[in-house]
Amino acid sequence: MENRAMHFKARAGQKLADVVLQDNLGKAKSKFVGMRARAIVEIDDVEATREAARVLRNRALDDLDLWLEQFERQATQRGATVLWARDGAEICQTVIDIARRHGVRKVTKSKSMLSEEAGLNLALEAAGIQPVETDLGEYILQINDNEAPSHIIAPVFHKSKEEISALFARTHQRPALTDIQALTREAREVLRPHFLSADMGISGGNFLIAETGSVALVTNEGNGRMVTTLPKVHVVITGIEKVIPTLEDLSTLMRLLPRSATGQSISNYFSLLTGVKKPEESDGPEHLYFILVDNGRADMVGGEFSEMLRCIRCGACMNHCPVYQTVGGHAYGWVYPGPMGSILTPLFTGLENAIDLPQAATLCNQCGVVCPVKIPLPDLLRKLREKQMERRLRPLAERLALLAWGWMARHPQLYGLATRLGVRYLKWLAHDGVRNDRIRILGMATEWTLGRDFPAPEGRTFREIYAARKGNP
């Protein structure tokens, strides 16, 4: 997928002014937060479970090469073929090669974010192979001219039912429906024949289990089961970081993943798929391929951003992010939005290609608190900001201002004086004769006050109060 992260600021501005989008975001955001809060407390000891998940994900990543070899051995023993891809282009080429080998003309797909990274649908179409997205959200995006998802687990988070209704009526040549249940039924009727006639199924993988050489798939709609049960070929596309050691580890993660993602105690369907069908079995694929993908992951191993590799793609960080809730997912410009996207996009596509994303956060740590595998997201965002400073990727004025602030902070006397003067200046700015607690136009940062007022400081500075009360509690 093309990276448009450089346009974050401009796109965020457009999204803020988009009345329909703001209405859709407003309706959606509170649901995810409330449902997660209710579901997560069903676990007796949430913190102990998060800690166990952190430890087991680290165990896999600390010996990633060995666990991958173990996975490869087990999967191969059960008749699967394990292939590797360095980047999106290699993913596309590998999938097309497999499709050609088996004479495949139609592919049904269950959700795969790696397929988005690679832009696989366009590549398949160009090769004369028809891809059909079957996750309801992904299907809606595909028939809307391959629109990009705006959320990793709710791809059409940004769309209203009215927009979807109009799209269905146009695409399916049927009368427009207004009821969500009827729209879902219509998609079922349109997609069912595709499930039954596809030659190949493509899925992502939530986890790879090294112990058994299996892939674990978490879905609600049942489309994941369809594409891995009915076609004669199944291709799993997944990142190398998704491997975990044992089935016991899988159980621990499954207590956290659905609860963190959609607020469900467990997803409707959760499949553990191992190897190919036996001759005497009536269903299941005859050929199973795993494509294990690097695309920027291998070089994160053992480095200062390696904690990000623990991510299990639940989406809780974006659901709880005040920035995501305000601008939606498309503003982030690439596959992954929200806090995890603001870290992954610069790491996968280059820091210089996503300059605003590490700044697109308030560092409030809501994301860090809800992350099921305890990724310190604000720390990683701060580290990316440091890298931007080091590589001089931020505007000169901003770098000079930060350098000046850094110098002042090392000289407490001067710092005290500057803050005293600063407070006086802000109070003067707020003084307009009517009400004196709001600054309409902030002298040094006029952009900040374009859409809102800046609150004026009240009373004296902390240092002044501290000095006055010192020794006099």
Place this chain on the structure above:
Amino acid sequence: MNAREDILGRVRAHLRRDARNAASGRSALDAYLKARLQGPRPKIGGDLVMRFRAKSELLSSTVEEVTASPDVPQAVARYLAAHQLSTNAVCWPGLTGLPWRAAGIEVAARPATGSDLVGITGCFCALAETGTLMLCSGPETPAATSLLPESHIAIVPARRILAGMEDAWNLARTELGEMPRAINFISGPSRTGDIEQTIVLGAHGPYRVHIVIVRDS
């Protein structure tokens, strides 16, 4: 260099892998695989059947109990009649011995197709923690029977209701040896919340799941 060697080579370099730590790493890995260490688990106290039933109903499944296997067809017939569903069903081969015809149900033990309306299966076991069915695929237990029909009816022996997923893995290791091609955990009817985060039942799989618990089996 091929992709595999390139990717694994860089991972090894970043982890400072050498012959010595590879050997110790491998033995630690084997030890961990053998230990089958469990993470923190919620306490599942009381009657497992009661808990399974309550959790299943929360997931929009319907549940009833019968005292013995021969009572299952009558219970299924009552359910089908109450919901005005077809009495033609496709089922797992092992279930044809039950008195279906006496209950007015016509069962066919063959692979399910896209036009079958009712699918009847057993289960490998069930989990009280979340109200989940665990089905293992095989020649006698095809996966499509619980997936393609609009209604899924599952027969669950009460003694196969376990506390949690970890217990199910251990049972599978003991009874099956190796993992079957597909283990499907099913927790209620297929659903989606993709449009405005509004839950709709019956996305691509069954619209309804009815569970018949057999007490004395």
